[in-house]
Structures are given as C-alpha cells and as structure tokens.
Amino acid sequence: MADFKYIRPDNLPEALDFLWDNGQDTAIIAGGTDVMIDVKSGKLDKKYLLDISRLDELKGIELNGRDLCVGSGVTLSEIYTSALLASNALALQKSAVNFAARQIRNIATIGGNVAHSSPCGDTVPSLLLHDAIALVADKKGIQHIPMEQMATSAYMSSLTPQQIIVKFILTPYQDGYADFQKIGRRKELAISRMSMAAFVKKDSTGRISFLKLALGACTPVPCSMGAVEAFLTGKVPTRELLWEAGGLLAERMIEITGNRSSTIYKKPAVQGLFMRILFPMVGS
Amino acid sequence: MKSEYNSIGKNIQRRDIVEKLTGQANFCADIALKDALSLKVLRSSRHHAVIDKIDVSDALKIPGVVNVFTAADIPGKNLMGIINKDQPLLAHDKVRSLADPVALVAAQTDEIARQAIKVINVTYTDLEPIFDIEAALAPGAPKIHKKGNTLFTRRIKKGDAGTAFETCHTIIEKKYMTHAVEHNYIEPDAGAGYVDEDGTLVIYASTQNPHYDHKEVQGFLGLKDDQVRIIQAATGGGFGSKLDLNVQGFIGLALYHLKQPVRYVYTREESYLATAKRHPFTIHMKTGADKNGKLKAIHIRAYCNTGAYGSYGIAVASRSAVHGTGPYEIDHVDIECACIYTNQPFCGAMRGFGAPQMAFAHESQMDLLAKKLGMDPMEIRMLNGFKKGSINGTGQQLIDSVGYPECLEKIMPYYEEALTNWVTEKTTPFTKRGIGIGGMWYGIGNTGVQNPSTARIELDQNGRVILYTGCADIGQGSSTILTQVAGEVLGIAPEAIQLVVGDTKFTTNAGATSASRQTYISGNAVKDAAEQLARVLLTEGANKLKVSKTALSFGDHSLQIAGHPERSVAFDWLAKRIHEKGVSLSWQGYFDPETIPLDLETGQGSPYATYAFACHLALVEVDVLTGQVSVKKIVAAHDVGRAIHPENVIGQICGGVAMGVGFALMEAFEFGKTLSMKDYHIPTCADMPEVIPIIVESVEPTGPFGAKGVGEPALIPTAPAILNAVSHALGKRLYSLPADLESVLQASIDSGHFGPEEKM
C-alpha cells in the first residue's frame, strides 16, 4: 500500500482550498469503498487522501419546492431508509435495496457512486430518470452538470481534480409507477450485469402519457433512451407492444456498444428485463 | 449395542466454540512471534518454460532483505505430493504454471519482501503451453512431466457393457462439463514458525493433515522425525485445499537456514493463485435401461484436468470412476476416468473428490431416462437404488447400512407435495417453477487404499483423561465428536476430557481430514484406545470391589457396581494403583477400514468399508426473461449411520447446500482471470434456500456407535437436484455447470419461454 498523507478538512471551503492547491496530487475519499480497492492494488498513486465523509455540507435529503436535493455524502443506507425518497424518487430508493450488502451500504455514498463513473453504478440510472443535475463546487464557484455529462467514458468522470460534488438536484415524481431492478450473478453483493430504472404515467384512457427510462451496466456512459420513450408515449401498453419496445431498447443499446461477446446475453436480457419492469402497466 | 447413550447423539457444546466466538482462537496469522521475518514467494511469469537463470543479486541489495532462497538451497528432496510426488517446493529446472514458486524471499517486513520479489530476475526459455485436455492428449503434444501428460486412468469393468447396450430398450448418451471451482475458505492460507531451544523447527500450520506436513517438511530438509514439529493452528476451513502444503515448506526452509522466527500469510489473491482448485471435468456418459426402467449398462469416459501437478488428482479420478454409476445397481459397467496434466495451475481435492462432478452427470441421466421411459424421477431411483445386498460397479456387495431407499422414502412426501401443490401454484409473471431430485452415494475414506487412523488415551495420576489425536479439526467439529466417542466408552462427560490435537510432538497420525473419514476412522481409533484403557480400569476395579468385571459400570470418573453407586472406586485411585503395578495408563488405538485394492485393469475390489447415502429435493424458480434462478428450498435426507452430534450433521448439511448452490449456479474459476473475491461469486445468505435437513440413521456395524460420515455427502446431491429442477421448470436441460445467467436464459429462449406470452 502506498504512503498517503491523510487529510480531514472540517468544512467544505477548507476542502476546496486544499484541492485548489493540491488537487492533482489528491484522491478524494468519501466512503472509500471504491478508493480503497485502488489503494490496495497500488493503482492509485497520489500524495494525499482527502476525507470528505464528515462534511456537513454534503449531507441530507430534502425537498425544496420542485427540487429534490440529495447530498453527495448521503450513504446508500440513508437512501434505503429515506421515506422522502420512497415517495418522491422510488426508483432511487429501490436502487439501494440490492446495492452491495449492508456493511457497504452503511458507508458508500451516492457521490462516490457517481464520481467513480463505473458503467455499473447502481444509482446512476435512477438519477438519470429524475433528470438529476450535479451541483459541483471548486474554490472559484459552482457549476451545474447534468447527469448525462458526469462521465466522459467508463471510469472517467468529467470532474476536474479541484472539484467536489456537493449534491444532486432531482425532479421529484410523485404519482405514477416507478421501479428499479438489477441483474447480478447472485442476489446480494454483486456488481450489476444489467440494471434498469423506469417511471411511467398513464392517462385516464390507459395510454402512457409520460415515460422515462434509463439503463445501467449496458453502455460505457449513461445514454438517453428517448427513441423508446417516444415509441411508447401515447400508446396503450400491451404485452406485444412492450415486447416490441424492449426489442427497440436492445437495438438502441447495440447501436451504442456494437456487438460484443456479452451481447449474446445482454440483447435478450434487456428486452426481458424491460418486459419484467413494465409488465405491471399492462391492463391496469 | 446399548439403546441409550450418555454422549452419543447429544448436541453438546462444541470444543472450540467459545474461543471462536470471542475471537480468542489463534489462527496462523494471529501468532505473534518476536522479530518474525516475512516470507514471500516469487511465482512464475510463464505457463511453461525452462528456467535458464535466477538472478537474486538486486533483491539482496534491498535493505531489510535477509535472504533469497531458490531450489538450490533445499538440502533434501525437492518434491512433494501426497499420492504421487511431482511438485517441487521451489521450481528447479522448469516451471509448469503461473502458480509455480521460483524463489523465496525472507525480509524484515511484508512490504520489503514484496519489493524484493519484483527485482528478482528470472530468465526463461518458453515451452509450448497446453491448457486443455484435447491439446494435452494430442499426438506429439509437449510433455509437461517426463512420464507424459496422462497422470493416471482408473478403469472399472464389470460384465459386458458393449453387448448389454444392444439389448437395452432405452439409451441416453450425453456429454457433461463442469468448471474449476475455488474452495474460498474464510481463512487464507498462512503459517508461522520458530526454532526452539533444542533446535527443533516448530511450524504452525493452517492444515487438514499435520502429520503429512511433518513428513514432507522433513523430506525437503533432510531432517529427522523429532527435528520438525508441526502444530495445527486454529484453521478456518479447508474443503480439501489445505490437504496440500501451502506455506509449511517455505517456513521450514527459511527456519532451516535462518534460525529466526518467520511468518507467511497469503493474501486472498495469492491463496486464489497458488492453491488447488476443484478439477474441471468432461464426462461422456451412456446409460441403458430395459423397458421397465431397470438399468442394464453404463459406459463412461471422463477426463479431469489436474493442471500442472497431481496433488489429489489420482484420488479424484479413482473416486469419480467408482462413483460413476451413482447409487444404482448396474450389471454391466465400463468406466474410464483419466487425470490429465496441463499448464493450468494445479487442481486437487475439493469436498467430494470428483463425486460431485460425476453426480451431476449420473443424476441428469436418471431424469433423462425417466422422461424417455415415461417414468417418474423418484420411481426410477427407487427401482434401481442400492439396497442391502446390492453389488456395486467394483463387484463389492453392500451388506449393512445402505440407507438410500430410506433417504428416498423420506423425500417422497415433500416431493409429492411440491409436485402437486407448489409447482402448480400461480407465480409472479414470467417465473417458472420446477423441482428436481439428486441422489448420491459416497465411500467413506480413501479409495481402495489402506488409510488407518491412530489415537492415544491417557489417564493421569489425578484420574483425568487426556485424548491425543492427530485429527485436524478445521471447523467441522471432529474434536467434539472424538470426545463424545471416548466419553461414551469411559462413562465420563466429553467436556471433562482434555484434548491434544494436531501437534506432531505429542500426537500420532490420524490421516487426513478428508474423504469424510474422521468420524468413522478416527472415531474408531479413539474408541479402540478408550476401550483398552477401559479394560485396564475394569480389571483393577474388579480387584478392588471384589465383583466380576461384568458387574461393573462406569460412573463419573469412577467405576461402580451396577445399581450401587455407593460402592464405587474413583479413577484417580485406580490410576495410582494401575501405575504402581507397572501397567500402562496410556493406550494407543488403531483402526483401518476393511478395503480391497482395486484391480488396475478391471477396477474390481472393495474400495471402501462403508458408504453414506443421500437424496436432495430442490425447489427452484426460473425467471424466463433474464435467466435468474432462485433456489427456494432444499430438502436434504442423509444417511449418516448414526449422528453422534446431530447439530453438527445439520451444520454440515446446510454448509454443503450453500456450496452446492454455488457449484450449480455461479462458481466458475477462470485461470488467469479470477484474481480475488471480486471476480468470483460464492452464494451469500441472500442466495440460500430454506433447508430442511433430515437425518437418516442406518446404523453401520463397523462404525463407532454406528456412525459413518457426512462432510462431503452434504454437498454432492445439491447441484444435480438444482439442475434437474431447472430442467423441469424450462423443459430444457443444461449440460454444463455452472448454470449461469447466460446459459439459463439461452435455455429459456430455446424452449420457447422467452416471449411476451407466458408458455405453460
């Protein structure tokens, strides 16, 4: 293990000051559940570890008018147990249910999940679903970055070494149907082979009036699935229609990724998972 | 035999439980030796290569590096292996896999040792590497070992299978594949050691076989018996992998040269790379039955890839061949199982020695036959299953303790209930339910070889009983069981017996903790020792109490006249008296199960003295849209002879089921790719089904109080039962393990379940 200097600032300005001068040589650590793996394997060679896990400015979940704010330092356990999220961002709350296992959920943060920019990050699809915007700070000011622009490629975030994600601002969804599901190689403690979040509203005639959809672990960076949303909007969901839409979704995924060895599984599984998530919309 | 026991069948507190629960148990990594040096091995960077030169000069220049050893520093014989000796402690002329150790560094810290191995310069000349069996057997293939690439073939030939197939009504012929599997015990391999005042090398080991370790280390170093002492530290699981040496040899070599305390604790990554795996198998199996479903003939050609070294490969090939028929009567048998060298890191023993791989095949065959014949899977097993008097493929008649029919009977009500009520119940959309049966038999002890155990019981002058056993308790609970056996014979509470376990200075060889053999074999050795001590006590008791020996019974550390507890004589008095008379208070026990070696050409013989039997029922749900499988329930009936400690038996069954779920659905070790637990999935508690353990006691007359064994049997039927259940759910069979997301979804697609409408 490399020799780090461990630094724990008392407040956000102090942290931003430190990063302004030493960002290049610093790794930010929140829960550490990604960072420590790189530390142990020797992949991370920096001089400083800046611990932001106790910064109050990064904590808390609150609803301010039309803004649902989730601090970057909020842990997955807090997401799991948040009643506010269960009623305003159910998919996000559900993304914590099968996230790792309890020990990890107790320390892992949503900010770390996003900043790590893994294609398999389980909170990412739900954040996309809610058009989340990351509020990102450095010593000189604040920037608003939409979720779609948080990652430039797999495991590469668009953050500069001087920046910290402070919070995420989500559009809350109250009435409607929301779900998040993931497929892993076992029921707990598994990296997503695939995940999906969906939010659906139907009008009084049974037609889909609003649909948002996001895929996880399928594309290197989060991608919009607007074509599928458009295809279904205004239509009455039937088994056949959903199946067709699932097929479109799989095609859209392959357009982005090309055919890989994993496509043999992922192509049908995307269609299948889509069917499983949207099926409760049929006939109800 | 007595009907009521004092200790046998009681769930007494386990010997090591308090230390384990309070964190006081000392595992090797916890053993703190003053100024201990850290050891670290440089492993090969080549799959297959000749070593031209090893240059350690740069490593020696690093401050804190104490020394670097190579094969040239081994004073004795640089070869190990419990069955065949083909594995060097440190590679000398060539390397045969990426796991091969090339040089050993001793340094002041782990970190310095790690740096040092990076600057050791090894010059290799590459040889063509071979990874699969086809390539290893191809004409002109490079030889991995001088004797060639086939390590061993076990043949079992009975009757005339070729002709018998011609008269069969129904024949099923299929190919089955299984994957390499990692044991993944909780405690990564570790060891520590020091040189004591009289020059003995004392080595703490995380091991399943301390007395074997003792001989190997002596051999490397050319030392005498009493110059090496192996002490088994608390051992956090083994499942077969800790039957091989892990770090004992390295510790011994460093102690020999440096005379300074050393320690070596594998990281999880090193434990994954350097230790044995379960053999991957390819099995071609052809089974024929008459029109009533009675099995007539079986033909098996199986290959197991043992990687670079034999380890337990010969035992795996041998046992899997014997168990190829499954627990079924078949008159005509033609089985060959070959163990093949390749340049993968080596495979060795893992819970079941090839029987789990074979069970996947024979239990799939039984279901396929039943389907083709229009029979019920239980019916075909009942019809063909071993019963008292059956003759197995090796020509051995099974006389006593054949509990297979009873296991099936115990499962039957659960099976019928599940079939009529559970499978047909309405489920969540796109979920298919299925149930499956897995049957198994398992020979207790090593296959067709003598494998005795010894034990010693001592009465001290204060009347206390001390039991010395070389039997390694690796968490399965043998120490507790052995005290129950001794306690039962001597009429004392098992808890009152002092134990000395797995310390070669004091204990004698009990053989390996493997092959589900310790309860049966070491249990009998302990019983023998206890009975000898009892005889001496009875003689002296009769002298004192002036009644015949038959009138005496054991009380609490005393002998009494049966029915007159006031007329008794205490052990301490007897001990002094016996000692005064010059009679020994220390008695050695011995037991070697009755076996007849298997004929090399025909495999006929008596490979084991007794067999365990089991049957599992699996209830599964398959998500036809994604290939996810959820095991809901396992009902597990096990004939264990007699359950000396029923809770221990249940513990083994539940643990076996967990491992079986992993083997069935998710465990696949990819050599070169699987580096640590982040790449390798074993079940978590979320994946565990409800388990209903059922203990069947078909008493074994030669067993200690009727006991056989359960350690490996616990795992064997689970994967076959799950795979049969998945096939039942989808109407489509899978022929390779694990049945992962990809293969189950493919089966769902192929069987027409994948679509917008749900297929019945």
Ligand SMILES: Cc1cc2nc3c(=O)[nH]c(=O)nc-3n(C[C@H](O)[C@H](O)[C@H](O)COP(=O)(O)OP(=O)(O)OC[C@H]3O[C@@H](n4cnc5c(N)ncnc54)[C@H](O)[C@@H]3O)c2cc1C
């Ligand atoms: C056993 C195990 C299981 C796991 N299972 C899952 C799972 O099921 N699903 C899943 O999605 N992930 C999983 N992970 C990955 C990991 O737990 C998550 O990505 C987690 O959310 C990371 O959060 P953290 O607070 O631990 O991040 P850290 O490890 O502290 O940081 C991760 C990265 O983000 C940066 N960072 C952290 N916070 C900020 C911030 N506020 N601003 C800017 N940069 C920041 C760090 O510098 C680092 O680069 C698992 C990890 C382990 C070890």
